Structures are given as C-alpha cells and as structure tokens.
Amino acid sequence: MSVTVTLMHVAREAGVSPSTVSRILNGTANVTPDKRERVEAVIQRLNFTPNVQAQALANGRSFSVGVLTQNISSPFYGETLAGIERGLEGSLYYPLVVSGHWQAEQEQQALDLLMRRRVDAMIVLGGVIEDEALQQVAERVPLVAVGRNVLGLTERCVLIDNREGIRQVVRHLAELGHREVAYISGLETQQDAVERREGFEEAMRELGLPLRPTLMRRGDYTEASGEQEASDLLRSGVPFSALVCANDQMALGARLALYRRGMRVPEDVSLTGFDDLFSSRYTTPPLTTVHQAVNELGQQAAETVLSLLAGDLPHMTPYVPRLIVRESTGPVPHPLTAGGLLMHDSS
Amino acid sequence: MSVTVTLMHVAREAGVSPSTVSRILNGTANVTPDKRERVEAVIQRLNFTPNVQAQALANGRSFSVGVLTQNISSPFYGETLAGIERGLEGSLYYPLVVSGHWQAEQEQQALDLLMRRRVDAMIVLGGVIEDEALQQVAERVPLVAVGRNVLGLTERCVLIDNREGIRQVVRHLAELGHREVAYISGLETQQDAVERREGFEEAMRELGLPLRPTLMRRGDYTEASGEQEASDLLRSGVPFSALVCANDQMALGARLALYRRGMRVPEDVSLTGFDDLFSSRYTTPPLTTVHQAVNELGQQAAETVLSLLAGDLPHMTPYVPRLIVRESTGPVPHPLTAGGLLMHDSS
DNA sequence: CTGTTAGCGCCTTCAC
DNA sequence: GTGAAGGCGCTAACAG
Numbered sequence: 066m067s068v069t070v071t072l073m074h075v076a077r078e079a080g081v082s083p084s085t086v087s088r089i090l091n092g093t094a095n096v097t098p099d100k101r102e103r104v105e106a107v108i109q110r111l112n113f114t115p116n117v118q119a120q121a122l123a124n125g126r127s128f129s130v131g132v133l134t135q136n137i138s139s140p141f142y143g144e145t146l147a148g149i150e151r152g153l154e155g156s157l158y159y160p161l162v163v164s165g166h167w168q169a170e171q172e173q174q175a176l177d178l179l180m181r182r183r184v185d186a187m188i189v190l191g192g193v194i195e196d197e198a199l200q201q202v203a204e205r206v207p208l209v210a211v212g213r214n215v216l217g218l219t220e221r222c223v224l225i226d227n228r229e230g231i232r233q234v235v236r237h238l239a240e241l242g243h244r245e246v247a248y249i250s251g252l253e254t255q256q257d258a259v260e261r262r263e264g265f266e267e268a269m270r271e272l273g274l275p276l277r278p279t280l281m282r283r284g285d286y287t288e289a290s291g292e293q294e295a296s297d298l299l300r301s302g303v304p305f306s307a308l309v310c311a312n313d314q315m316a317l318g319a320r321l322a323l324y325r326r327g328m329r330v331p332e333d334v335s336l337t338g339f340d341d342l343f344s345s346r347y348t349t350p351p352l353t354t355v356h357q358a359v360n361e362l363g364q365q366a367a368e369t370v371l372s373l374l375a376g377d378l379p380h381m382t383p384y385v386p387r388l389i390v391r392e393s394t395g396p397v398p399h400p401l402t403a404g405g406l407l408m409h410d411s412s
Numbered sequence: 413m414s415v416t417v418t419l420m421h422v423a424r425e426a427g428v429s430p431s432t433v434s435r436i437l438n439g440t441a442n443v444t445p446d447k448r449e450r451v452e453a454v455i456q457r458l459n460f461t462p463n464v465q466a467q468a469l470a471n472g473r474s475f476s477v478g479v480l481t482q483n484i485s486s487p488f489y490g491e492t493l494a495g496i497e498r499g500l501e502g503s504l505y506y507p508l509v510v511s512g513h514w515q516a517e518q519e520q521q522a523l524d525l526l527m528r529r530r531v532d533a534m535i536v537l538g539g540v541i542e543d544e545a546l547q548q549v550a551e552r553v554p555l556v557a558v559g560r561n562v563l564g565l566t567e568r569c570v571l572i573d574n575r576e577g578i579r580q581v582v583r584h585l586a587e588l589g590h591r592e593v594a595y596i597s598g599l600e601t602q603q604d605a606v607e608r609r610e611g612f613e614e615a616m617r618e619l620g621l622p623l624r625p626t627l628m629r630r631g632d633y634t635e636a637s638g639e640q641e642a643s644d645l646l647r648s649g650v651p652f653s654a655l656v657c658a659n660d661q662m663a664l665g666a667r668l669a670l671y672r673r674g675m676r677v678p679e680d681v682s683l684t685g686f687d688d689l690f691s692s693r694y695t696t697p698p699l700t701t702v703h704q705a706v707n708e709l710g711q712q713a714a715e716t717v718l719s720l721l722a723g724d725l726p727h728m729t730p731y732v733p734r735l736i737v738r739e740s741t742g743p744v745p746h747p748l749t750a751g752g753l754l755m756h757d758s759s
Numbered sequence: 760c761t762g763t764t765a766g767c768g769c770c771t772t773c774a775c
Numbered sequence: 776g777t778g779a780a781g782g783c784g785c786t787a788a789c790a791g
Contacts, residue, residue, distance in 0.1 A: 069530075069552070071784055082762045087786060095760065114528045118468045119784035122767045127465060138494035138707075140487055140691075147485035150511060159525065161508065164497060178506065181461045183416075205416070288694045317694045324696045344487075347635045347664045349671045349696040360485075418768055429778045434770055442776065466768035469783045 070111045079107040090115055121183065130186040130370055131179030132162040133172060140314075140342045141359060145190055145211065148363025156371055158185065167252070169194045176202055186370045189213065193254050207373035209366045213256055221373075223366050223381055227257050228264030230355040230386035234309055234337050235268035237353070237388055242397040243307040243335060247280040249294045249319065251311035258286070261311045261339065279303045284315050291318025299326050306334060306397045313338035313345045313354055316393075320348060331395035341389055350392035357386050417458045426454040437462060468530065477533040477717055478526030479509040480519060487689045488659075488706060492537055492558065495710025503718055505532065514599070516541045523549055533717045536560065540601050554720035556713045560603060568720075570713050570728055574604050574686075575611030577702040577733035581656055581684050582615035584700070584735055589744040590654040590682060594627040596641045596666065598658035605633070608658045608686060626650045631662050638665025646673050653681060653744045660685035660692045660701055663740075667695060678742035688736055697739035704733050 072090075076083040081100055088094045089104050096104075107113070121127040132149060134142045149160055161182060165172030172194040179187065180202065187202055189210040196216040202208055203218055211223045238246055248265050251258030262281075269276045282298060284290030291310055298305070299322065308323075310316035316338030323334055330336050330350060338345060338354035345352040362384060372379045419437075423430040428447055435441045436451050443451075454460070468474040479496060481489045496507055508529055512519030519541040526534065527549065534549055536557040543563040549555055550565055558570045585593055595612050598605030609628075616623045627650060631637030638657055645652070646669065655670075657663040663685030670681055677683050677697060685692060685701035692699040709731060719726045 069784095072786095073784075083785075084763080084787080085761060088761085091786080093786085097760065100761090114524060116469075116784050117529045118465045118474060119767090120786075121465045122463075122469055122769090123784080123786040125767070136494070137497060138487070138490040138690075140485070140490070143485035143487070143490045147483070147511075150484060159508075159510075159529075161506075163506075164494075177461065182464045182506075288691065292694070317691065320696055321694050321698070343485075344635065344664065344691060347639070347668050349667055351668070416768095419770095420768075430769075431771080431779080432777060435777085438770080440770085444776065447776090463768055466783090467770075469785090470768080470770040472783070 069116075070113045072113070072115065075104065075107050075111060075113050078111065079104045126185050127183045128157045129159045129161050129182065129184050130188060130367075130374075131176075131182070131184035132160045132188045132190065133165055133175050133179070133192060134162055134190045135165050135167050135192060137162065137164050140344065141312075141340055142190055144343065144359040145363035148360040148365075149188060149367045150363075151360075152364035152367025153371070158371065158374070160188075160367075165192050165194070167191075167193055167255075173198060180205065186374055188366050188370060189215075191255065191257075207370060209369050209373070211362055211366045220381065221369075223362050223369070223384065225257070225357060225362070225384050225386055227260035227386075228267065230339060230357075230388075231261050231264035231309070232268040232271075233386075233388040234339070234353075234355060235265060235272060235274070237390060237394065238307045238309070238335060238337070239272045239274060241307075241335065241394060244274050244397075245277070245280065245305040246274060246307045246309060247282070247298055247303075247305040249282045249284045249291060249298075249308070249310045249315050251284060251286040251315070253283065255286075258311055265309060277303070280305055284311070284318075286312050286314060288314050288318035288321075291315030292322045293318070295319035295322035296325070299323075299328070307337070307394070308334055309337050311339055313340045313342045313352060316345075316352055316354070317348060320352075320393075330393050333398060335394040335397075337394060346391070348393070353391045353394040354389055355386045356389045358384070416463075417460045419460070419462065422451065422454050422458060422460050425458065426451045473532050474530045475504045476506045476508050476529065476531050477535060477714075477721075478523075478529070478531035479507050479535045479537065480512055480522050480526070480539060481509055481537045482512050482514050482539060484509065484511050487661075487691065488687055489537055491690065491706040492710035492713075495707040495712075496535060496714045497710075498707075499711035499714025500718070505718065505721070507535075507714075512539050512541070514538075514540055514602075520545060527552065533721055535713050535717060536562075538602065538604075554717060556716050556720070558709055558713045567728065568716075570709050570716070570731065572604070572704060572709075572731050572733055574607035574733075575614065577686060577704075577735075578608050578611035578656070579615040579618075580733075580735040581686070581700075581702060582612060582619060582621070584737060584741065585654045585656070585682060585684070586619045586621060588654075588682065588741060591621050591744075592624070592627070592652040593621060593654045593656060594629070594645055594650075594652040596629045596631045596638060596645075596655070596657045596662050598631060598633040598662070600630065602633075605658055612656060624650070627652055631658070631665075633659050633661060635661050635665035635668075638662030639669045640665070642666035642669035643672070646670075646675070654684070654741070655681055656684050658686055660687045660689045660699060663692075663699055663701070664695060667699075667740075677740050680745055682741040684741060693738070695740070700738045700741040701736055702733045703736045705731070 076086045163175035165175050186207045199215045250262040282294040284294045341354045341356040369379050423433045510522035512522045533554045546562045597609045629641040631641045688701045688703040716726045
C-alpha cells in the first residue's frame with residue numbers, strides 16, 4: 066500500500082528538525098507559533114499519525130494495558146470489558162484483550178502474548194490459572210484482578226462478596242416462606258462458584274432451612290447446564306418451591322426447563338440468579354437476582370490500574386453486591402407437596 | 413519494576429552475537445546446534461521474550477489487525493469478536509479492538525487510534541461512519557467489512573441478505589395464517605435496519621398481506637425500545653396476531669411488554685426476531701428468528717484478512733441467513749379481532 | 760527556542 | 776555459519 070509518512074517527512078517538509086515536530090506532537094516544550102503552524106499544516110496535509118510502536122520503543126512504555134478475560138462473547142465478561150474501556154477512556158492507555166477460555170494453558174499463553182507486547186499493566190478477569198503465574202506477572206507490571214483473589218496480591222483484587230450475595234437471596238426466599246430450596250452451583254473450579262455454594266449452605270443453616278443433598282446440583286455456569294440440572298431436578302420428583310442458581314445464565318436455562326414442564330414462575334416455583342446481566346431485566350418474568358455492577362467493577366479496575374501507573378497506591382473497597390427483587394420470586398404455593406409443585410409436575 | 417531483559421542480554425550471556433540470537437528466534441538461518449542450545453538455555457533462564465514493539469518497528473509490520481466494533485458488550489458483536497479471535501488463532505496476528513458506539517466521530521477516532529498503532533489490516537463491524545473514511549483506510553491497509561456494504565469495496569464485504577431473511581419470516585407467518593402483522597424496525601441510520609424493513613414491506617406485498625402504517629413502528633435495536641414500541645402497539649388497540657422485530661434484542665423487550673399485558677406467546681401473538689443470538693434459544697418460549705451465524709461471519713472476516721495479508725485475493729460468498737422456527741410462532745388465534753387479541757387486550 | 764546526537768530492541772544485509 | 780553495521784520511527788538529553 067502507500068508509503069507511510071513519518072515524523073522525518075513532516076520535519077523536512079516543514080523545514081524544521083524532527084525534534085521540533087516531536088515537541089509539538091507531545092507538547093514537551095514551547096515552539097514558536099509560526100513553526101508550530103507550519104508543522105501542523107504539514108501534518109494535516111500529509112495525514113501524518115505518529116507510529117505508536119516507535120513511541121513505545123523510545124519511551125519504554127507501550128501505553129497499553131493487557132486484559133486477560135475468559136470469554137469475549139460472554140455477556141458477563143462483555144460488560145466488564147465495556148467498563149474497562151470506559152475506565153481507560155481519556156487516558157493515553159488502551160486495552161489489549163485476550164481470552165483464556167477458562168483453561169490454564171490458554172491463560173498462560175495469553176499472559177505471554179501480552180507480556181511480549183510489553184503491556185504497561187495487566188487486568189485479570191477470573192480464570193483458573195495458578196496464583197503463582199499471576200504473581201510472576203505482577204513482579205513486572207502493576208496487576209489488578211477482578212472477581213478473584215490472588216495470594217499475596219489481595220489488595221490489588223476487586224473482590225465481590227459472593228457469600229453475602231447469596232445470603233441475601235436465601236433470606237429473601239425465607240421471608241417469602243420458602244423452605245425447600247434447590248440450588249444449582251457453578252463450575253467449582255472457579256472460586257466464586259465455591260463461595261456462592263458455601264454461602265448458600267451457610268445461609269440455609271443459619272435460617273434453619275433444610276439442606277437436602279438431593280436438591281443440590283452442579284452446573285457449569287452455562288444456560289445449557291442450567292436447563293439440564295433443572296430438568297433433572299424436576300424429574301427426580303423431590304419437591305421444592307424455589308430454585309437458586311449460581312448465575313443468571315443458568316437461571317435462564319432453568320427457566321426453560323420449568324417452562325417445558327408447564328411450571329409457572331413464580332406461582333409454582335420461585336427462581337433466582339446471580340450477576341444481574343443486562344438481559345435479566347427482560348426475561349419472562351424479569352429475574353430476581355444479585356446485582357454485581359460488572360460494568361462498574363471493570364471501570365474500577367481500569368481506574369485502579371491508571372493510578373497504579375501514575376505511581377499512587379490506591380486501595381480497593383470490597384464490593385458488596387445487592388439483591389434486586391424482580392418478578393421471578395413470590396410466596397410459596399400453599400400446600401407445597403400437594404399444590405403448586407406436585408400438581409403441575411404430574412400434568 | 414524489574415529490568416526487562418533484551419535480546420542483547422541473551423547474546424552476551426550466551427557468548428554470541430545478537431544476530432545469532434535473532435536468527436534462532438525466527439529460524440531465519442541455520443545455527444550450530446551447540447550455540448542454539450546455549451542460547452535457548454539462556455532464554456529460558458532469563459525468561460526472555462522478544463519485544464513485539466521492536467520487532468514491529470524493524471519488520472515494518474505490527475502483526476495486529478484492527479477491529480472496529482460498535483459495542484463490545486453487545487451479545488451480537490461479542491459473538492462476532494469471538495469468531496474473529498478464532499479466525500486469527502494460530503496466525504501470528506492479533507486483534508486490537510475498539511468500540512465506535514454507533515457514533516461517526518467515535519468511529520473515526522477509533523480508526524485513527526488503530527492506524528496509529530499501525531495495524532496491518534482492518535476489520536469493520538457495522539457502524540455509521542461514511543464510506544469515504546473507510547475507503548481512506550483501505551488505501552493504506554487491507555480492509556474487510558462485516559454486515560455493511562462499503563462503496564467501492566463491495567468485494568471486501570461480508571454481507572448478509574437481510575431482505576431474504578425477513579422474507580422467510582413473513583412467509584412463515586403467512587403459512588400459519590397470519591395477516592395482521594406488526595413490525596418494529598431497528599435504528600434506520602444503519603443499513604441493515606433499512607434493508608430489513610424494506611424486505612418486510614416487500615414480502616408483505618408479495619404475499620398479498622395488508623401493510624398498515626399503524627402497525628409499523630421504529631425502535632433502535634435495544635431491548636428497551638422493543639418493549640416501548642410493543643407496548644405502544646398494544647395500547648393503540650389496532651389488532652395484530654404477529655409481531656416481527658428487526659432483531660432479537662427488541663423481540664426480547666417486546667416479549668416483556670406482551671407478558672405485562674397478559675398476552676401469551678404464541679397462543680395470542682406470534683413473535684419473531686432476527687440474529688439468533690445465543691440466548692434466544694432460552695427465551696420463554698424459545699424464539700423463532702433468523703440465524704446469522706455471527707460467529708462464523710467473524711471467523712470468515714478474519715480468514716479473509718489473513719489471506720489478503722498473505723497476498724491472495726479471496727472472494728467472499730454472500731451469506732444467506734436462514735429461518736429458525738422455534739416456539740414463539742404458531743397459528744393465528746381463531747377470530748382474530750374477537751378472540752385472541754382483543755379479548756386479552758381488554759383484560 | 761531549536762538542531763544535533765544517541766539510543767530504545769530488534770532485524771537484515773554484507774562481508775568474512 | 777556468524778559477527779558488524781545500519782536502520783525502523785520516535786524521544787530525550789545536550790549543546791547552542
């Protein structure tokens with residue numbers, strides 16, 4: 066394609082030295098107005114844009130921050146990325162994102178790729194890679210983790226109180242009179258899935274509700290697994306009046322399973338999620354869930370990185386999720402075993 | 413942070429010249445086995461990774477392809493990005509993505525940013541920026557557009573036959589006996605929204621169905637607008653037995669409006685979308701929609717860019733979308749005006 | 760204020 | 776096969 070025009074070209078064309086052009090570009094020093102004008106005109110005319118690679122090399126900074134995400138197309142991480150994008154906006158920094166797909170090996174490759182690109186900082190979203198690998202990265206550049214605690218870097222982690230989130234859900238259901246509560250867990254190789262399940266169990270105990278192994282299922286955070294586990298649950302015949310899912314996506318899948326069985330939400334079964342994805346406001350009925358402000362978390366991570374880069378030592382405030390009661394939860398159907406559940410179950 | 417180790421360090425440590433190390437790194441020439449071993453050992457020990465910025469500068473290529481997307485968190489573009497990521501996998505290239513948010517100005521800034529980063533190629537997803545700006549970019553690097561026709565670059569555009577997609581929807585509804593069909597259009601600053609609406613109108617005419625201005629609404633592709641327009645439609649009292657939405661997100665919003673009015677889908681109203689987002693498989697009921705294989709489109713775009721970069725002249729095959737009939741469409745309720753619709757409408 | 764001089768880290772001729 | 780030298784495009788002292 067056409068030859069790329071360099072700062073050198075501009076300098077020659079404007080009859081000044083390269084450094085002058087550079088100074089104008091970066092506002093590094095004062096330049097006589099007429100020279101400035103001349104140079105700027107040439108820049109316009111030649112459509113010159115500085116080569117970031119070269120700037121990076123000369124500056125020793127790439128002006129980019131690496132983002133290790135897991136699945137770029139997941140609604141959850143998508144919103145986090147949007148938040149990061151927003152948080153970085155206006156700064157000179159730009160996010161380089163790579164997906165790790167929840168596979169330690171791929172995550173390691175992603176980190177390597179980003180380090181080769183000499184990112185100035187790193188943001189890590191979840192993942193299953195060992196803490197050690199992240200600590201190693203953290204030795205070279207400032208690192209902030211979201212939704213994951215990294216040993217020795219806790220003060221650089223934007224954490225969510227998963228236990229508290231689920232607890233709010235259980236409390237809400239208890240207040241509505243539910244006792245037989247089923248639970249579909251997420252992929253327990255992920256920290257948050259474990260925390261949520263444990264939080265559920267703790268809350269049930271605290272509130273004096275029965276914790277039945279037969280009502281505890283294990284999904285993998287996907288819609289498909291939510292559907293699968295929910296329909297297993299229904300087929301099993303063990304009665305329950307509420308179904309708590311470890312995330313919104315599984316709740317969506319579970320919703321479909323209930324629909325297929327002709328079970329109404331919330332008349333027959335109350336259903337809850339976790340994350341408050343944007344689309345959960347539009348499920349039928351709108352989903353009661355735990356709000357995470359994923360977007361804000363991303364933004365906060367970005368801002369933290371920026372201040373780290375600026376040499377400050379920001380301190381993270383742990384994020385407290387909050388229950389959003391919408392329409393997928395309601396009072397227990399009267400005689401549980403005879404009414405709501407079993408009646409429809411046999412229809 | 414710790415000093416970054418360079419190729420120079422490796423060379424010294426291994427007792428060879430920098431060029432030798434470079435050759436080993438790139439397999440550019442043969443090197444004596446023992447030197448190779450020595451160097452590789454040092455690379456390991458020092459944990460050396462080449463600086464991509466420097467390589468880029470020396471090579472004149474950055475090994476990155478720019479991606480101009482609109483909204484990184486939208487499920488639609490998210491899936492496209494995942495496809496691009498997949499398509500680029502295994503190549504040396506890496507995607508740099510920036511969002512334009514459907515604003516010409518921001519899109520232009522995004523393009524500038526990417527050109528400054530000296531991307532070797534560009535993939536454009538939708539957008540409202542003028543063709544001219546894209547042509548200008550295309551003069552400097554290979555460019556591929558997805559879901560958008562760019563004047564003079566048509567053979568570099570991965571296009572979707574939107575008219576045909578909507579036509580299939582209308583035909584399907586006609587076969588089910590629907591005559592009074594409402595339509596919610598997308599943001600008509602976008603080409604595809606116009607094509608879909610026009611396709612709808614054409615198909616209605618062809619099939620001899622009435623085209624009522626009062627049943628034509630204009631949304632903006634968001635869930636909120638779908639809800640808004642659908643509820644307006646219901647409030648207006650004009651009877652209809654089917655509602656066609658220009659995308660899945662608006663269909664989701666419309667679904668909620670119908671739910672609020674106590675209208676059943678598909679018993680009272682048939683509902684359709686367009687795009688076949690992953691989550692549309694899990695709406696209640698699962699949504700009849702037009703499949704776009706967004707993921708594959710992204711992948712195809714990436715592969716095209718790669719072969720362009722390799723010097724080939726690939727040829728794009730226009731993409732024909734296909735109707736996916738799920739459960740949100742059904743036969744017309746018996747006497748339309750008396751039965752299904754108005755009865756519920758007045759409840 | 761501004762031009763000259765060195766690099767930043769790597770690759771690539773060019774000789775040996 | 777391998778080292779030396781020059782350059783990619785830009786910035787940052789250093790002298791004027």
